[in-house]
Every structure is written in C-alpha cells, then in structure tokens.
Amino acid sequence: xKKSSPIKFALTNVKTEQFxxxxxxxxxxxxxxxGTGLQFKIDTEKHAIGSFVGATFEQGKKSFLKIxxxxxxxxxxxxxxxxxxxxxxxxxxxxxxxxxxxxLAFGTLRGVLFAKxxxxxxxxxILPGMDVRSMIEKDETFSLKDDNE
Numbered sequence: 262x263k264k265s266s267p268i269k270f271a272l273t274n275v276k277t278e279q280f281x282x283x284x285x286x287x288x289x290x291x292x293x294x295x296g297t298g299l300q301f302k303i304d305t306e307k308h309a310i311g312s313f314v315g316a317t318f319e320q321g322k323k324s325f326l327k328i329x330x331x332x333x334x335x336x337x338x339x340x341x342x343x344x345x346x347x348x349x350x351x352x353x354x355x356x357x358x359x360x361x362x363x364x365l366a367f368g369t370l371r372g373v374l375f376a377k378x379x380x381x382x383x384x385x386x387i388l389p390g391m392d393v394r395s396m397i398e399k400d401e402t403f404s405l406k407d408d409n410e
Contacts, residue, residue: 268344268358269337270310275369278313279329280377287325287383294319295389298329299363299396303352303403308341310334310354312366316374318386326383330373332366350405356397363393 296317303310315329336344345352371388378384 268340268355270334270340270362271337272332272365273309273335274331274333275373276331276333277328277373277377278331279315279327281324281327282378282381282383283323283325283327284383286320286323288320291320293386297388297391297396299366299393301354301359301401301403305352305405308336308338310336310362312359312362314363314366314370316370316388326378326386328370328374328377330366330370332362332369334362345405351402352405353400353402356400359397359401360393363397367391367393 296319298313298315298317300313301310302313311331311333313329313331315327317324317328318326341352344354367388374386374388375384378386
C-alpha cells in the first residue's frame with residue numbers, strides 16, 4: 262500500500278437488505294434490548310466497498326423490529342490504486358476510512374428506520390448514537406482474488 266492523500270469516494274447506492282416488524286413479539290411492559298451489526302464487503306471490479314449495518318430490537322429472545330441496510334461507496338480509481346498491494350493481491354482499508362463510512366451508514370440506517378416505521382407505534386424506537394470507533398479495531402485487509410480462483 263502506498264501512502265498518499267485522503268481516500269476519494271462517493272456514495273452510489275443505499276439498499277434495504279432486511280426489514281421486519283413483528284408486532285406480536287412486542288410488549289410495552291418488557292425491557293428492550295438493542296443489538297447492532299456491522300460488516301464490510303468489497304467489489305474488486307467496481308472499486309467499491311459496501312458497509313452493511315443493522316439493528317435488532319428484542320424482548321427476551323424474540324425480535325420485534327429488525328432492519329439491515331447497505332451503503333455502497335465507489336472509491337476513486339487513483340485512491341483504489343494507492344490502497345492495493347498488487348504482489349500480495351490485497352487491499353488494505355484504513356481504520357479511519359472504515360469508521361467514516363460506517364458512521365455514514367449508521368446515520369442512513371436511522372433515517373431508513375424512521376421512514377419505515379413512520380405512522381406506526383414503532384416510530385418511537387430510534388437508534389441511539391453509536392461509538393463506531395469501538396466497533397472497528399484496526400485497518401482491514403481484503404483479498405483482491407476471486408474466491409473461485
């Protein structure tokens with residue numbers, strides 16, 4: 262990986278991967294637990310990365326509201342070149358960059374959750390602010406090789 266200027270990128274797509282509202286699993290008298298998830302996937306052909314984020318509201322072991330979205334970011338070609346190690350067929354994405362796009366994705370998740378629950382009794386469930394930095398411990402390295410090779 263070559264050291265260079267900040268990574269140039271653009272948000273190109275947002276997709277609702279999963280949404281479920283299970284009213285029968287909700288009781289206004291029970292304690293609510295919130296689980297969150299974060300995953301990254303790369304598309305080597307499009308020079309893109311997807312940030313997949315989700316949230317599950319549960320009572321006991323039953324989910325009553327589940328949502329997952331993905332935000333897809335196109336990395337500018339020159340930035341992509343600066344991130345790859347061609348000999349090792351790897352791309353290394355810095356922790357700070359991953360944290361930034363994860364924060365954008367969690368913000369988008371809040372908006373999608375609001376829109377999907379608008380006009381329902383479940384609109385009161387708002388995702389709290391998240392310390393995304395604690396979710397991403399280090400730079401991440403991805404293989405540039407097709408899994409089928």
